[in-house]
Amino acid sequence: EDKVVQSPLSLVVHEGDTVTLNCSYEVTNFRSLLWYKQEKKAPTFLFMLTSSGIEKKSGRLSSILDKKELFSILNITATQTGDSAVYLCAAHYGGSQGNLIFGKGTKLSVKP
Amino acid sequence: SQTIHQWPATLVQPVGSPLSLECTVEGTSNPNLYWYRQAAGRGLQLLFYSVGIGQISSEVPQNLSASRPQDRQFILSSKKLLLSDSGFYLCAWRASTGSPLHFGNGTRLTVT
Numbered sequence: 116e117d118k119v120v121q122s123p124l125s126l127v128v129h130e131g132d133t134v135t136l137n138c139s140y141e142v143t144n145f146r147s148l149l150w151y152k153q154e155k156k157a158p159t160f161l162f163m164l165t166s167s168g169i170e171k172k173s174g175r176l177s178s179i180l181d182k183k184e185l186f187s188i189l190n191i192t193a194t195q196t197g198d199s200a201v202y203l204c205a206a207h208y209g210g211s212q213g214n215l216i217f218g219k220g221t222k223l224s225v226k227p
Numbered sequence: 228s229q230t231i232h233q234w235p236a237t238l239v240q241p242v243g244s245p246l247s248l249e250c251t252v253e254g255t256s257n258p259n260l261y262w263y264r265q266a267a268g269r270g271l272q273l274l275f276y277s278v279g280i281g282q283i284s285s286e287v288p289q290n291l292s293a294s295r296p297q298d299r300q301f302i303l304s305s306k307k308l309l310l311s312d313s314g315f316y317l318c319a320w321r322a323s324t325g326s327p328l329h330f331g332n333g334t335r336l337t338v339t
Contacts, residue, residue, distance in 0.1 A: 146325070147325070149327055149328075151330075156332040156333050157317065157330040157331055157332045157333060158271075158317075158330050159330075160327045160328070160329060163327050203270075203271065205271075205328075207325075214273060214276065214286075215273070215328060216273075217270045217271040218270060219268065219269065219270040220270060
């Protein structure tokens with residue numbers, strides 16, 4: 116069965132801390148790995164990773180994919196209260212349609 | 228730029244009543260369109276997707292149906308709601324199979 120597993124399910128840190136969120140996947144015909152940030156409503160797109168070992172970076176956020184070990188990590192450095200959200204990982208898989216399967220998310224709370 | 232509109236934002240409906248949620252996308256042609264449901268602790272579940280007008284694929288058999296009467300319009304419906312239909316419904320679009328998904332702001336449906 117295709118699945119995406121995220122860990123931890125929740126995390127509480129203080130401003131300034133660095134956090135690492137984990138995502139492992141087992142899917143048929145893997146195509147890419149995506150990260151989203153969800154605050155109150157719509158998940159917003161962060162990164163799409165297709166190649167192993169190439170880090171994608173946006174400000175204090177970065178992510179990398181390991182296609183051999185079937186996982187990805189999302190790093191956030193110097194966390195701020197505005198980083199508090201649920202972070203979703205999704206694997207893009209399958210044939211011509213190539214749909215996404217999502218993990219359950221990691222709820223990050225950043226305390227001042 | 229592309230935008231996605233989803234309404235209503237919240238909805239409270241009695242068991243057995245009908246449902247119609249609407250989603251429209253602006254600024255793009257022939258998008259792939261999706262309906263997801265997000266339940267607490269269960270992650271995002273794909274309900275329906277569409278690659279063109281009148282073309283609907285169902286991922287999970289249930290009490291819901293979807294239609295795409297126009298290129299950029301996607302509708303989620305039910306003839307008779309069940310309590311188990313309560314949840315957060317998200318519409319999403321992408322330009323092509325390999326592109327990231329972009330989500331609407333969601334509809335929080337409570338069936339009483």
